[in-house]
Amino acid sequence: MNSAGDPNVKTIIDDKRYTVAAFYQFVSLNNIQHLQTKLKELCKKYEIFGTILLAKEGINGTVSGNPSSVNSLFKWFNHQPSFHKIQVKYSNSRSLAFNRLKVRIKKEIITMGETDIDPNNVVGTYIKPENWNDFINDPETLIIDTRNEYEIAIGTFKNSINPQTQSFREFPDWVKTELDTLPHNKRPKNIAMFCTGGIRCEKATSYLVKKGYHNVFHLEGGILRYLETIPEKDSTWLGDCFVFDQRVSVEHGLTPGKYKMCHACRLPLTPEDLKSKKYQPGISCPKCFGSHTPEQQKRFKERQHQVELARKRGVTHIGTIPGKRP
Secondary structure (H helix, E strand, O other), X not given: OEOOOOHHHHHHHOOOOEEEEEEEEXXXXXXXXXXXXXXXXXXXXXXXXXXXXXXXXXXXXXXXXXXXXXXXXXXXXHOXXXXXXXXEEEEEEOOOXXXXXXXXXXXXXXXXXXXXXXXXXXXXXEEOHHXXXXXXXXXXXXXXXXXXXXXXXXXXXXXXXXXXXXXXXHHHHHHHHHHOOOOHHHOOOEEEEEOOOOHHHHHHHHHHHHOOOOOEEEEOOHHXXXXXXXXXXXXXXXXXXXXXXXXXXXXXXXXXXXXXXXXXXXXXXXXXXXXXXXXXXXXXXXXXXXXXXXXXXXXXXXXXXXXXXXXXXXXXXXXXXOOOOO
């Protein structure tokens, strides 16, 4: 679903101070350097911050700014022939979700490391959020969470499989060792995959279809679209959804979640983690305590000192980096 330039979007997002837009599109791009320059110019003009990745296979990004600025950026996308199918999920934030702008050229917009697949030509079948519950409740459907271990730890769909990957690059190995080894008569009738915004599960379906799997499906718009669309009372989602910005997580309705981030290991922290004696803001948490070298600890302490000085001056320290990337 293309939300870019939708006249209704502005009325939805204008009631909050800042808008966060997560977007992607698999599309064959040429002259990427020119596009990189143009996007940098537009984002600086509209005072938009975040990360945009460009590759020959498409575009992937998350940006944040005031509602009118974000709306202007996506009106521009909507007028570009290449981006008429761009997938966008809007949400709100009480503060800027990013402190800097990065527009980078990569080999892949989401790194899998499989060079012989092309999501522009072959992908699975979309399942709309409104139909997702009924589809995954079918006992003959295998539900796979294509995100990473640290993301799944704070929330996932009921009865989904956790591949226990640390990065999306590990997903093909999981398929080879777990799915490919199943006898054909024991393979699931349907495979349904999901991820945060839709990009990873879309590429994962392309990989499986290329390998010869049939009846491969993915959640359109990802978890974010589902949480935005499906009322909590009807939801099969359990927990929070990890996001790659300073909100750390979101809940149903895409409201900011209860998690904070350890800026030493960049993993999500529960309110209980923050009470631990092993938690020192910017330096350590129960998940990484004792795992850093003396040099790293010294660097973390200095960074945290600069963060606190910036806070006292009423400014943002740009060295505060949001989450890991997939």
